[in-house]
Amino acid sequence: MDYAQLKADLLAYSAEIGVDKLRIASAEPFLSLKDRLIEHQEKGYASGFEHPVLEERVDPRLSLPSARTIISIAVAYPTKMKKAPKSIPGARRGVFSRSSWGQDYHTVLNDRLKKLEAFLRERVGETEMVRMVDTGALSDRAVAERAGIGWSAKNTFTITPEFGSFVFLGNLLTSLPFPLDEPLEDLCGSCTKCIDACPTGALVGPGELNAQACLSYQTQTKGFMPDEYREKIGNYLYGWDTCQLVCPYNKGIDSHHHQEMEPDPELCKPLLEPLLSISNRKFKEQFGHMAGSWRGKKPIQRNAIIALAHYKEKSALPKLCELLASDPRPVIRGTAAWAIGKIGGSEKEEKALLKAKETETDQLVQIEIEKGLDLLKKQNGSQ
Known part of the structure; x- marks a missing residue:
């Protein structure tokens, strides 16, 4: 040969x-x-x-x-x-590498x-x-x-x-x-x-x-x-x-x-808020063929919450409060609590954090709720 x-x-x-x-x-x-x-x-x-x-x-x-x-x-x-x-107020987008x-x-x-x-x-x-x-x-x-x-x-x-x-x-x-x-x-x-x-x-x-x-x-x-x-x-x-x-x-x-x-473009630079409530089936259908889906949807959703906090996207606050109150995953609840404080809200968001503080049983989430409350006070104090 x-x-x-x-x-x-x-x-x-x-x-x-x-x-x-x-x-x-x-x-x-x-x-x-x-x-x-x-x-x-x-x-x-x-x-x-x-x-x-x-x-x-x-x-x-x-x-x-x-x-x-x-x-x-x-x-x-x-x-x-x-x-x-484009990522614009009210329709913020994340990005995959x-x-x-x-x-x-x-x-x-x-x-x-x-x-x-x-x-x-x-x-x-x-x-x-x-x-x-x-x-x-x-x-x-x-x-x-x-x-x-x-x-x-x-x-x-x-x-x-x-x-x-x-x-x-x-x-x-x-x-x-x-x-x-x-x-x-x-x-x-x-x-x-x-x-x-x-x-x-x-x-x-x-x-x-x-x-x-x-x-x-x-x-x-x-x-x-x-x-x-x-x-x-x-x-x-x-x-x-x-x-x-x-x-x-x-x-x-x-x-x-x-x-x-x-x-x-719609998958590699997706809208952030729809990611927060996407089902497992829908996530696999839309993103399952991409390398970035290999760890599942939770890291992507957590990062989407952090991105909304980065943008200080106030329109996302109702959804974040909903996640804080009812999402079964501690990482999502806790990251939402931190993001609420980072974005800054009104009395409504403060009440949501205080209510979660009373009912939350996960210690790590409690720490994130405290961070959210502290951030919220700083945000409101600087206004």
Whole structure:
């Protein structure tokens, strides 16, 4: 088998099926990554979403014992929304980060990788392969860096020369001895724009992220969001974009190569108030195909409440009082109590908070009610 020719044929085929970049890395263990991951864990920077077995994260052969090479792919996604609806008083809108626009990238990239698998099996017969997209054991970014898809930037994303960092990554472990590609030079240089722009200091150093402090992570948690992050997420419902948007290599980048990735403006920038009463069935129907729905509706609803507080949207106060009084979920009741105080209301809202204080049995919600009352007093005192 001429593996150089097979690689050339694979590259040509990958372009036909919507893969924007394909490179080949060795399947040797990622030894230097192991030390970084251990240090990351010891510092308490891990998100908890990572693959749980450290050895499997750094040794491809624990996922595929016969692995010799890893096919690394990149698929570019859009950064600008056409005909984006405006957020106006009385009709405030939230926003999903660009990584959640269009169809869930796990689905899209798995489709591309399945087609690459089928192509290779047709050419070489039965051969062992394992697909990975984000949720696999290996670090997609470490593989992409080794393969020469791009370099690992200070914001922890992979920057490609062609598409900036606005790419989704996937891997295909194979037992085939393809010729390898070379890594790219790191061109971040002395630039620290992403680190400087991080609103929480989550980028603690070049390429080092405290995931616990990252606003993207915070939007995906299910409990109460700490106060210091509520003040900073603005109207984001899922994810975060700032550390990519400020990157010079992303200036002017807007890739509209794939129909599946195109954003539906009404879903990617949805009205906030309807989200507060959306049913599980309706949420799955509308948002279930998006990457940002993976944690379910509760984090999205909590973030929508915080966004309404960010806007100080007084028209939302009746709905927030309703949630405070009757929602069965403590996180929603408590966040609504805080938001009422943040927005500022009249005697009616104060009564709602005081009534909830009398009947509420959850201690954490009681704390949020106290915050709401204190905020309300400050708001009314300053008027």
